[in-house]
Amino acid sequence: xxxxxxxxxxxxxxxxxxxxxxxxxxxxxxxxxxxxxxxxxxxxxxxxxxxxxxxxxxxxxxxxxxxxxxxxxxxxxxxxxxxxxxxxxxxxxxxxxxxxxxxxxxxxxxxxxxxxxxxxxxxxxxxxxxxxxxxxxxxxxxxxxxxxxxxxxxxxxxxxxxxxxxxxxxxxxxxxxxxxxxxxxxxxxxxxxxxxxxxxxxxxxxxxxxxxxxxxxxxxxxxxxxxxxxxxxxxxxxxxxxxxxxxxxxxxxxxxxxxxxxxxxxxxxxxxxxxxxxxxxxxxxxxxxxxxxxxxxxxxxxxxxxxxxxxxxxxxxxxxxxxxxxxxxxxxxxxxxxxxxxxxxxxxxxxxxxxxxxxxxxxxxxxxxxxxxxxxxxxxxxxxxxxxxxxxxxxxxxxxxxxxxxxxxxxxxxxxxxxxxxxxxxxxxxxxxxxxx
Numbered sequence: 001x002x003x004x005x006x007x008x009x010x011x012x013x014x015x016x017x018x019x020x021x022x023x024x025x026x027x028x029x030x031x032x033x034x035x036x037x038x039x040x041x042x043x044x045x046x047x048x049x050x051x052x053x054x055x056x057x058x059x060x061x062x063x064x065x066x067x068x069x070x071x072x073x074x075x076x077x078x079x080x081x082x083x084x085x086x087x088x089x090x091x092x093x094x095x096x097x098x099x100x101x102x103x104x105x106x107x108x109x110x111x112x113x114x115x116x117x118x119x120x121x122x123x124x125x126x127x128x129x130x131x132x133x134x135x136x137x138x139x140x141x142x143x144x145x146x147x148x149x150x151x152x153x154x155x156x157x158x159x160x161x162x163x164x165x166x167x168x169x170x171x172x173x174x175x176x177x178x179x180x181x182x183x184x185x186x187x188x189x190x191x192x193x194x195x196x197x198x199x200x201x202x203x204x205x206x207x208x209x210x211x212x213x214x215x216x217x218x219x220x221x222x223x224x225x226x227x228x229x230x231x232x233x234x235x236x237x238x239x240x241x242x243x244x245x246x247x248x249x250x251x252x253x254x255x256x257x258x259x260x261x262x263x264x265x266x267x268x269x270x271x272x273x274x275x276x277x278x279x280x281x282x283x284x285x286x287x288x289x290x291x292x293x294x295x296x297x298x299x300x301x302x303x304x305x306x307x308x309x310x311x312x313x314x315x316x317x318x319x320x321x322x323x324x325x326x327x328x329x330x331x332x333x334x335x336x337x338x339x340x341x342x343x344x345x346x347x348x349x350x351x352x353x354x355x356x357x358x359x360x361x362x363x364x365x366x367x368x369x370x371x372x373x374x375x376x377x378x379x380x381x382x383x384x385x386x387x388x389x390x391x392x393x394x395x396x397x398x399x400x401x402x403x404x405x406x407x408x409x410x411x412x413x414x415x416x417x418x419x420x421x422x423x424x425x426x427x428x429x430x431x432x433x434x435x436x437x
Contacts, residue, residue, distance in 0.1 A: 067358020
């Protein structure tokens, strides 16, 4: 009965709406931040690499804190509401600071503004994810929740990609335009979530400092958790490499300056189609099988990237379309597996949804941050500087080969983890390993 109430159409939509705003923020941080720093602000590629690394690492302590304390909340307001309010406030403060710095900011002020913004989004993301995880108690209902959340996120990605593709002269940069829109959207959509979706009572007992490590302990609690954590880590590295490198791949590797925003828009539209197809045709496939098929597609696309001819928009789109179709399916499958682990670890005192969500997203974010830093290290090692605008033949190797080889190696490692899991003895809880979309 509780599931029916939670999954009524209105509540399902309100629970999914914050994904619209988060998708815009994630797009701006992963895709448009680096070109904004190196292009509009004219920073050196080494400084850009450090700031991107900071923007990726700063949310990790915040997610640990939210994961350990998020299930406690307040006896008066519930588990999640106060954390959502705090995160939204930091988002607004960070965005306002980014707007105030002007065209020639100091590195310190820019770093502080970025940290405030990404920490705020980290708190909101863990809170929203935990809210969704505990909103259902079975695979079918959870698939409906995460499928709808993913679709709303992709819809937001399409809208915000269009902002980047429009290139309106009045907007100083796509990055800042998107950040303004998502900050205003977060204020409205998070307020609707707080007001219209019921929150569970706070977990009994006081929070203890030792609880800060609860999300970390979950990662090593058993063999299934360790393997799922490894898959999250590899997926985070793959997502960071492919999204951060896409802008440079198109502009400098293929010599198609101005085509990157259009390619990103095509990606997000195809991602929506891919998720809808996955929800329809994968009803009889386990999340692991769906993940395995997606990884094989990712491997083929990674190996095909260096073969794209320079100066050919048609070839770019022929590669971008299948990449977009599979880009969101692997992460959705991982979240379904995460829901199964939460069910397997349920305790009489209540589910630790925030600890599970933050704990397993920690390796995703940590390895994503490290991978983005290594990407820029590879660029620098091979002499790539986006400010120099060298000839296409000079930038071919670093801009195309670095993300291609990295993505291929990461995908092979993911397939190996899945193969080991398939060859191992089934776990004691069959429901935890056969969760279906």
